[in-house]
Amino acid sequence: MYSEELKVRFYETDALGHVNNTVIPAWIETGRIPVFELFASQGSPYEISLIVANLNVDFLRPVYFGFPVTINTYISRIGNSSFVIGSEIWQKDKLCAKGASTLVNYDYKNECSLPIADEIKLKLKEKAHPEHPLKQ
Amino acid sequence: MYSEELKVRFYETDALGHVNNTVIPAWIETGRIPVFELFASQGSPYEISLIVANLNVDFLRPVYFGFPVTINTYISRIGNSSFVIGSEIWQKDKLCAKGASTLVNYDYKNECSLPIADEIKLKLKEKAHPEHPLKQ
Amino acid sequence: MYSEELKVRFYETDALGHVNNTVIPAWIETGRIPVFELFASQGSPYEISLIVANLNVDFLRPVYFGFPVTINTYISRIGNSSFVIGSEIWQKDKLCAKGASTLVNYDYKNECSLPIADEIKLKLKEKAHPEHPLKQ
């Protein structure tokens, strides 16, 4: 699992007084970045790249300005050519949002999905959530 | 169904050359606004309000700068105290992203979900998708 | 002068209840886009391009969600290889913000600024503000 702390930015709040919902997917993207680096051995990201095919977010509690936020990012499922990244947004020891991003390993030259190499699968497995077993 | 056209803003693109994925939830929020107005008869949004409990987005095709985008927003399911808003993002006659937002009618004073009034349900039904029947 | 109307997006507000200051430069960028098109005859934007060298914004009044905004974009000064774009943000017939963007015509191959062609200067002059004369 990757874990990263960030400060809420004031412009991320909205007129309801807390962080706007649409900011959560942006934070989830930020947390996902190191996962992309596991695929660097595949070569140029302009030829073979991960595509975000689906994002699902549960908004559980409002997030407030003025208190740090922790983003946990982990692998929750590994398929043949796709996998799922889980994301947790915590503030003040409370889980405020949960995300699941489905990524597809994609070959732009041949315009098709591409099996994930075994060595990359091993690296992904190391980034599972310490408390939740990987789904197959 | 509500339908709205918008221009892609240049700052909404990213270094991959098309609209960044995290912009789609922001556009979906923009398209959802008129649905909130159907609940105005309930009184103050600070006492009773819609909570976005879940957002699910399928990213189907990249969206590009320089061509107009259409957002269709419609009601796809009506439950007792919650309902689902469907969203479609179209560019150049192609469906580029599909969203489903689950909203809960919430009573902040009593901290519980609140049944949707029948008169509001009728208004929601009028905003179903012309081609896809409402799910129960 | 170019003039464009836009709807305030809810996520553009902040916890103070009005549009966040940092959104104004983003709207100014949006209003500036058609000016870039006047330079299309110069060739590829990857070889010769406009660089935004300076942005100055006066924040005069808060902008609110729920009322349309008009952005006026005009040329306020034309120099040899640079020029200034003025921007006005209006809401409810009140001027809420004023911007001045200094742009430099830049040759990336030779890494130097490039004089603006006379035919482009003529097109820029046509986009002056109807009430404020162009500064030299």
Next chain:
Amino acid sequence: MYSEELKVRFYETDALGHVNNTVIPAWIETGRIPVFELFASQGSPYEISLIVANLNVDFLRPVYFGFPVTINTYISRIGNSSFVIGSEIWQKDKLCAKGASTLVNYDYKNECSLPIADEIKLKLKEKAHPEHPLKQ
């Protein structure tokens, strides 16, 4: 002077391949936050508050994804009821952008600017830039 490091977020880039210009004012806002806390002794921010009256930004060099950014925030001028915050955006030991934000101490009840208390002026002076003397 305040100094803060941040990671460039991928969604902050644009199709030109580097951080979009409109992100710089957002980072400048983020760097300015601790200055607001020096005014906390004045009481409620809804009665007396700092208004950002002007923002001026010089864009000196592109900022790239993948390398940390440092924001330096300091006081560059102190007037009677207003003051200027300087901002520097550094990446890889190069100054990429410079900002100057003019803030006015404002009394919302009486709708007028309000002199800055001497004890706050002293605190502001302590946050001058170590290399550039405060302008009067």
